[in-house]
Amino acid sequence: MKTLVLLSILAQDDAARVLEKFRAARPSDEALAIYRHDWAPTWEEAKERASKEKRPIFLVTNTNISGPTNLYTGHC
Amino acid sequence: MRGALAHRDVIEALRPFIVVAVTARHEDDMPREVGELSRGARNRTSNIHCFVLDAKARPAGSFPAFRGSVVDHERMARGICDELGRIRVELPKPPEPAMHLPDIKSGVRVYLSLRGPSSAGPRPPGDAGKASEGNQYAAPVVECVPIGERERKALAKPERARDVDAAELRAWLEQLTPPAIMEGMGGVKEISGALTLEPSGLLRGDVKLVLDDPNRSSCRGRLEGVVTWKDGAFATVRAAFEGVFGKPDRMRRGTMDFTMKGAIESRPE
Numbered sequence: 001m002k003t004l005v006l007l008s009i010l011a012q013d014d015a016a017r018v019l020e021k022f023r024a025a026r027p028s029d030e031a032l033a034i035y036r037h038d039w040a041p042t043w044e045e046a047k048e049r050a051s052k053e054k055r056p057i058f059l060v061t062n063t064n065i066s067g068p069t070n071l072y073t074g075h076c
Numbered sequence: 077m078r079g080a081l082a083h084r085d086v087i088e089a090l091r092p093f094i095v096v097a098v099t100a101r102h103e104d105d106m107p108r109e110v111g112e113l114s115r116g117a118r119n120r121t122s123n124i125h126c127f128v129l130d131a132k133a134r135p136a137g138s139f140p141a142f143r144g145s146v147v148d149h150e151r152m153a154r155g156i157c158d159e160l161g162r163i164r165v166e167l168p169k170p171p172e173p174a175m176h177l178p179d180i181k182s183g184v185r186v187y188l189s190l191r192g193p194s195s196a197g198p199r200p201p202g203d204a205g206k207a208s209e210g211n212q213y214a215a216p217v218v219e220c221v222p223i224g225e226r227e228r229k230a231l232a233k234p235e236r237a238r239d240v241d242a243a244e245l246r247a248w249l250e251q252l253t254p255p256a257i258m259e260g261m262g263g264v265k266e267i268s269g270a271l272t273l274e275p276s277g278l279l280r281g282d283v284k285l286v287l288d289d290p291n292r293s294s295c296r297g298r299l300e301g302v303v304t305w306k307d308g309a310f311a312t313v314r315a316a317f318e319g320v321f322g323k324p325d326r327m328r329r330g331t332m333d334f335t336m337k338g339a340i341e342s343r344p345e
Contacts, residue, residue: 011276018278018300021316025339027187027216029175034082034215037095039176043107046096050131056165058090059127060077060141061106061114062099071078071097073178074188074217075255 079149079214091170137163180220186251187339188217219251233305242269252338315340
């Protein structure tokens with residue numbers, strides 16, 4: 001019984017340590033500044049929202065022969 | 077480009093706007109009206125172009141993202157702000173600032189940050205837009221991926237510790253590859269690694285991803301996470317990845333090592 005309790009405590013310590021690593025690896029809001037833009041994930045959504053909210057659109061186009069890219073998510 | 081978009085002056089200048097990026101191999105693969113705009117603006121100096129459109133999606137002006145051969149995000153940011161000041165379009169009162177991270181109804185959000193070999197120590201806050209070696213990594217990657225049956229099965233609650241083949245989590249782990257590879261298709265050719273999932277929820281092990289570029293560039297690192305279950309079924313995951321991306325240098329004499337930090341969190345929280 002004592003062994004089981006000890007194992008449980010060790011597992012909880014490990015989990016806490018891993019979650020701390022997760023928090024450290026997740027970028028801060030400062031590092032994620034690019035997401036302060038009001039992004040629309042698609043052109044269709046951008047148009048629809050612009051019309052509804054009476055706001056202009058800033059569109060970035062990118063032609064990239066080496067593959068589909070995504071400036072919003074970052075694999076560009 | 078993302079480094080310039082992350083610059084504080086650009087963020088402020090674009091507050092009234094809805095921002096959207098359309099990327100494709102060719103204009104034919106873009107929505108028709110975007111393809112026409114891009115084709116009309118094409119020039120030899122940049123494959124990235126910026127357009128300002130009014131609320132009815134009518135073009136008000138455009139400009140190339142790059143000027144010159146050196147990618148300098150500080151200069152790009154200044155250029156964007158200058159052009160935005162030149163183009164006439166009605167600007168409404170901007171909404172309150174908020175974060176607009178990519179999100180998904182049922183899946184995971186994967187974050188990836190890279191630091192170039194010449195960068196010593198973390199960057200100070202607000203420095204994301206400054207030029208430096210490896211500055212294509214100035215802003216973190218944030219991708220969302222659905223949770224499928226494959227991942228749920230791989231992460232089902234075990235009675236005792238068991239191995240999980242990293243390939244079973246391929247859809248998530250392949251997001252832990254760097255952007256701007258510029259060779260190959262930017263995809264993952266091979267993924268390997270044995271993870272261990274314990275009844276306590278701990279998931280850990282080493283992972284290797286080989287890219288599809290001719291040099292077989294690779295990312296290696298350690299994944300450590302905590303999985304939770306509800307009624308025996310997968311419920312949440314939070315994981316950290318620490319690794320190294322070895323990129324052959326331009327002269328192909330050696331490899332530059334980029335430090336990688338990844339985080340995986342299930343959505344919704």
